[in-house]
Amino acid sequence: MTSKFEKAVAYVQGLDKDGAGPDASVKLEFYKFYKQATVGDADPAKQPSVFQFVERAKWNAWNGVKGMTKKEAEEKYVEQLIKYLKENHPNESILKELEG
Template identity: 80%
Template structure:
């Protein structure tokens, strides 16, 4: 794992603890890139039932980037955080670290 990716993951995980986390669609973006970077492609055999809405949405988002390499997924996760911070928290110190 790249150090930028690790820093980004730690930061995103801390957002929910602060109560100032991103909206659901942004969370799905983080989720899909995280899972692809750490696990690889979603397993079609583990596709959740259509009655499990949240789990199904998460799995579908992840499955939507099937074939993406670990490196590209890590970079995409960091880019997603940069985009989020530029919009919501432009003064956050980690932003400069991630952009550099």
């Protein structure tokens, strides 16, 4: 894992602690790139039931990036955080680190 990716993951994991975290669609973006970067392709045999709405949505998002390399997924994760910060927290100090 790259240093930028590790910093980005640590930052994202702390976002909801202050109650001002991203909405569900942004969380799904982080989730799919994180899972692809850390696990690889989603396993079709483990696709949740259609009645498991949240789990199914997460699995579908992850499966949507099937075939993406782990390195590319790490880069996309960092890019997603940069985009989120520019739109919502442009003065956040980690933004300069991630862009540099």
